[in-house]
Amino acid sequence: MAGGDANCNADLLTDWVEALWEHSTASCPEFIADNSEELRDILPRYLGSADLARLAQVCKLFRSWTDYAGRPKLGLARWSRSQGDLELPPPCDLETPVWQTHGALGEEPAMAVRRAIRLQPRMFRTYVNENGVTVERDLPPGTGIDSGRTAISVDLVWRFQNRVCEHLYRGTYWKTPQAGDVPPREWEEPQPIKFMIRDTLSNRRTPPEQCRLRVRLHAFNHARGVATDYTYYSPEFWVADIATLRKPSKAVAEARKKQPSKRTRRA
Numbered sequence: 001m002a003g004g005d006a007n008c009n010a011d012l013l014t015d016w017v018e019a020l021w022e023h024s025t026a027s028c029p030e031f032i033a034d035n036s037e038e039l040r041d042i043l044p045r046y047l048g049s050a051d052l053a054r055l056a057q058v059c060k061l062f063r064s065w066t067d068y069a070g071r072p073k074l075g076l077a078r079w080s081r082s083q084g085d086l087e088l089p090p091p092c093d094l095e096t097p098v099w100q101t102h103g104a105l106g107e108e109p110a111m112a113v114r115r116a117i118r119l120q121p122r123m124f125r126t127y128v129n130e131n132g133v134t135v136e137r138d139l140p141p142g143t144g145i146d147s148g149r150t151a152i153s154v155d156l157v158w159r160f161q162n163r164v165c166e167h168l169y170r171g172t173y174w175k176t177p178q179a180g181d182v183p184p185r186e187w188e189e190p191q192p193i194k195f196m197i198r199d200t201l202s203n204r205r206t207p208p209e210q211c212r213l214r215v216r217l218h219a220f221n222h223a224r225g226v227a228t229d230y231t232y233y234s235p236e237f238w239v240a241d242i243a244t245l246r247k248p249s250k251a252v253a254e255a256r257k258k259q260p261s262k263r264t265r266r267a
Helices: 002-021 028-042 049-058 060-069 250-258 262-266
Strands: 072-076 103-105 108-112 117-119 121-128 134-138 151-158 164-172 193-195 211-219 228-233 238-240
Touching: 049 060, 072 211, 072 228, 117 211, 121 211, 151 193, 164 193, 164 211
Parallel strands: 108 238
Antiparallel strands: 072 121, 103 108, 117 193, 121 134, 151 164, 151 211, 211 228
């Protein structure tokens, strides 16, 4: 039964697309006007951002589609590229956050200097699906993206001034340029990035100030020499020496005493 429903939905989608783009049909404008909302519910998640932008310029009926589908966003990966068609609701308090800090100062999140930070940036899009539910979905690159020049950079910025206090990382988004004859949906997953904060400490400012990570994807198009930037800001955190971060709980400390590490036992 489920397979039959899937085939039926696929056939309906094909009918919608053929009716929408069959320009020789005399009633095509009337069809679009009469069914704009229904088409908007079905098509935006199958169209790229460039397609939506062009449609919005062609006809005012399509302008709401861009807002409805959501603009491309840069964030942290919540799923594998092998699950590209997976629809997830936006993050909630009940799930384990993708963003993780090294520890805490009191009850506030903190990052330690000279300790590795690992991130997996990802482009995605938030939209309302046909069931009226707001969801997130992986956004594959378009065929115009230059995989060899597209890069990712990370800066540490002060929370209130949004001024860069330390450059942390810059590298290519993909480990190697992707073959031109391979469809973008089959490209390799963008490489995870690894870096550390080396010199900045929150308590060196008066008064002490929190920081954020500013992650930027510099997307280059084959037809243009200037990159389009997409930006993600992490939640705020304190930057401190590892020794000043919150000590382990009493239970953890007692467990370590009873079962010390091999290095401690050998010493």
